[in-house]
Amino acid sequence: MFEGGSVLRQPLIQGEKSLRQVTEDVCAALERRPSGLWWAAFLAAFAAFLVGALAVGYLVATGIGVWGLNRTVGWAVGITCFVFWIGIGHAGTLISAILFLLRQRWRTSVNRSAEAMTIFAVICAGIFPVIHLGRPWLAYWLFPYPNTRGPLWVNFRSPLVWDAFAIGTYFTISLVFWYLGLLPDLATVRDRAGRGWQRRIAGILSLGWNGSARTWHRYEVVYLLLAGLATPLVVSVHTIVSWDFATSVIPGWHTTIFPPYFVAGAIFSGLAMVLTLMIIARRTMRLEDYITLRHVEVMCKLVLATSGMVALAYGTEFFIALYSGSPYEQFAFLNRAAGPFGWSYWIMVACNVLIPQLLWIPRIRRSLAAVFGISVLINVGMWFERFVIIVTSLHRDYLPSSWSSYAPTPFEIAMLVGSFGLFFSLFLLFCRVLPVIAMAEVKGVLRDGRAPVRSPAVAPVPLEPVAEPLPAFHGAAQEVRS
Amino acid sequence: MSRRVVLGIFQREEDILEATRATRRSGLTILDVYTPYAVHGLDQAMGLRPSRLPWVCFVAAVVGAILKLWFEFWTTMVDWPVNVGGKPWNSLPAFVPVTFEVMVLSAGLTTVFTFLVISRLWPGKRPVLPVPRITDDRFVLAVQETDAAFDVAQVRRLFERCHAVAVEERVEEATP
Numbered sequence: 163m164f165e166g167g168s169v170l171r172q173p174l175i176q177g178e179k180s181l182r183q184v185t186e187d188v189c190a191a192l193e194r195r196p197s198g199l200w201w202a203a204f205l206a207a208f209a210a211f212l213v214g215a216l217a218v219g220y221l222v223a224t225g226i227g228v229w230g231l232n233r234t235v236g237w238a239v240g241i242t243c244f245v246f247w248i249g250i251g252h253a254g255t256l257i258s259a260i261l262f263l264l265r266q267r268w269r270t271s272v273n274r275s276a277e278a279m280t281i282f283a284v285i286c287a288g289i290f291p292v293i294h295l296g297r298p299w300l301a302y303w304l305f306p307y308p309n310t311r312g313p314l315w316v317n318f319r320s321p322l323v324w325d326a327f328a329i330g331t332y333f334t335i336s337l338v339f340w341y342l343g344l345l346p347d348l349a350t351v352r353d354r355a356g357r358g359w360q361r362r363i364a365g366i367l368s369l370g371w372n373g374s375a376r377t378w379h380r381y382e383v384v385y386l387l388l389a390g391l392a393t394p395l396v397v398s399v400h401t402i403v404s405w406d407f408a409t410s411v412i413p414g415w416h417t418t419i420f421p422p423y424f425v426a427g428a429i430f431s432g433l434a435m436v437l438t439l440m441i442i443a444r445r446t447m448r449l450e451d452y453i454t455l456r457h458v459e460v461m462c463k464l465v466l467a468t469s470g471m472v473a474l475a476y477g478t479e480f481f482i483a484l485y486s487g488s489p490y491e492q493f494a495f496l497n498r499a500a501g502p503f504g505w506s507y508w509i510m511v512a513c514n515v516l517i518p519q520l521l522w523i524p525r526i527r528r529s530l531a532a533v534f535g536i537s538v539l540i541n542v543g544m545w546f547e548r549f550v551i552i553v554t555s556l557h558r559d560y561l562p563s564s565w566s567s568y569a570p571t572p573f574e575i576a577m578l579v580g581s582f583g584l585f586f587s588l589f590l591l592f593c594r595v596l597p598v599i600a601m602a603e604v605k606g607v608l609r610d611g612r613a614p615v616r617s618p619a620v621a622p623v624p625l626e627p628v629a630e631p632l633p634a635f636h637g638a639a640q641e642v643r644s
Numbered sequence: 645m646s647r648r649v650v651l652g653i654f655q656r657e658e659d660i661l662e663a664t665r666a667t668r669r670s671g672l673t674i675l676d677v678y679t680p681y682a683v684h685g686l687d688q689a690m691g692l693r694p695s696r697l698p699w700v701c702f703v704a705a706v707v708g709a710i711l712k713l714w715f716e717f718w719t720t721m722v723d724w725p726v727n728v729g730g731k732p733w734n735s736l737p738a739f740v741p742v743t744f745e746v747m748v749l750s751a752g753l754t755t756v757f758t759f760l761v762i763s764r765l766w767p768g769k770r771p772v773l774p775v776p777r778i779t780d781d782r783f784v785l786a787v788q789e790t791d792a793a794f795d796v797a798q799v800r801r802l803f804e805r806c807h808a809v810a811v812e813e814r815v816e817e818a819t820p
Contacts, residue, residue: 181680181781306719315719317728319738327745335752342756349771350779369760370769373778375677377763379687383695384759388752395748402741605681
């Protein structure tokens with residue numbers, strides 16, 4: 163637990179920051195005018211969002227006939243995007259809740275933006291099932307409320323109703339968790355001589371937080387409880403999403419491996435998205451001291467682990483299809499790899515199983531350009547994974563007479579583009595108006611103001627000879643000051 | 645009734661912990677401690693009792709789950725039973741996912757709401773900050789005068805021994 167004080171370990175935050183410097187570094191990004199790069203990125207993202215919004219507007223006015231769906235392939239790009247975005251959100255909760263429970267203190271530099279990513283991804287995801295309803299203005303029928311139609315209640319045995327509850331709860335709890343984490347930082351923004359409107363809004367939202375130890379004491383308990391609640395919640399959400407498929411009788415969907423397979427895939431894609439965003443944010447917002455190569459490396463290792471889980475799931479699916487002796491099951495998987503959509507299957511395998519193996523090499527894990535490229539490719543692969551699961555399983559099921567093909571129309575592509583536009587617009591706005599680093603948490607892992615571990619027996623000793631130069635001077639400087 | 649409070653202002657986590665322990669040892673009454681981040685071990689140093697919020701969370705979870713389960717049975721078996729694909733009226737396993745989600749929602753929201761109420765935090769509340777830099781990089785220990793034996797000079801010496809950067813004395817006229 164004295165990670166912050168050991169002389170043998172790399173510090174979590176580089177540059178021997180003082181508490182004040184952390185406040186300065188993080189708040190500076192909010193207080194300076196947005197750069198030209200920010201404007202260019204925001205306008206591009208917003209334009210993409212408008213394209214999607216127009217497509218959705220046309221869709222709502224016309225009907226879902228503008229999509230390429232047919233009676234055989236009833237779900238395609240829309241549901242693919244839904245599962246993709248929900249999956250992206252999962253890494254945020256992993257970093258904020260699961261790693262908190264596991265006392266992984268490196269999470270403090272990335273948890274705020276990862277949680278923001280979760281919320282924005284769930285917003286993007288939630289749009290797709292609603293427009294997929296065909297009559298989105300009746301979306302509230304999904305919830306059981308005393309209505310004038312009987313009252314006719316929703317069918318609680320249906321996975322689609324489970325899904326509505328799971329996504330609703332996930333969004334609410336993630337938002338509350340994020341806001342709770344923001345409270346102390348909003349108070350910091352409020353107490354700085356910043357821009358007037360920013361102070362006023364932060365003043366309202368910070369709820370009169372004054373850093374009282376009695377409040378901190380309860381706050382820590384609430385944070386721990388919410389982390390404990392969010393951990394099974396995040397597992398349940400993608401499990402329930404997978405049940406949308408697994409409780410049907412379509413070959414390729416009707417498998418018990420789906421819940422763990424979906425959860426692992428979700429965390430895999432989400433971590434890749436966190437890496438993509440972190441690498442952009444640390445460069446454009448000058449946060450190199452906070453989001454260090456060590457953070458990138460740790461996340462690369464998590465990506466590698468989840469990639470292994472996903473690869474295992476792909477292999478297991480094929481083995482079980484063979485072993486089951488069911489001709490429909492066997493055909494579904496042969497058709498996946500060698501049928502008309504075989505290309506998408508091989509994109510998926512290449513991006514999710516083969517390319518991440520490069521991360522075994524330390525030099526690649528430490529190269530930001532390589533990691534960035536790999537993380538983007540992983541998300542391409544993960545989008546295609548959902549496409550493969552949905553479209554290839556549906557387009558050729560039991561009766562060859564009902565076989566069909568599918569090609570997305572421009573409206574579906576526009577919606578996909580629009581969801582990325584919405585996600586990046588929200589994320590860029592977040593970077594401008596809220597502290598992207600959890601200041602109050604980072605201050606808790608600094609070396610500043612803490613006694614270093616004096617006895618070498620207490621400090622973790624590496625088993626192998628240390629290859630890199632030791633950051634010995636950090637500890638020495640500390641000693642001199644105290 | 646006036647109330648006298650002595651504030652010790654510190655720069656380092658170690659110092660505030662040491663000062664809090666020393667203050668408690670010498671029998672003074674700690675009004676509160678203010679820190680920019682959650683300092684581990686400060687609750688023990690102040691002698692705070694463990695929070696009872698986990699009980700609130702537990703009760704809210706149980707109540708939420710029971711109510712939701714009752715509601716699912718009531719809507720599907722009693723109020724308007726609809727035969728869906730010949731599935732039994734008592735579909736308990738199928739009722740579990742929604743019950744779980746509602747349990748988490750009820751527990752999470754109730755806990756956070758209770759926390760905000762008992763910590764007296766609400767939107768737009770004016771913060772009471774003894775020193776403006778608390779939310780940035782200052783640690784403040786506030787000691788309250790409770791009896792005639794209270795000696796400001798002694799408190800000041802105690803704070804200065806723990807490397808206080810400043811010691812301030814404040815007198816409040818009305819109790820908040």
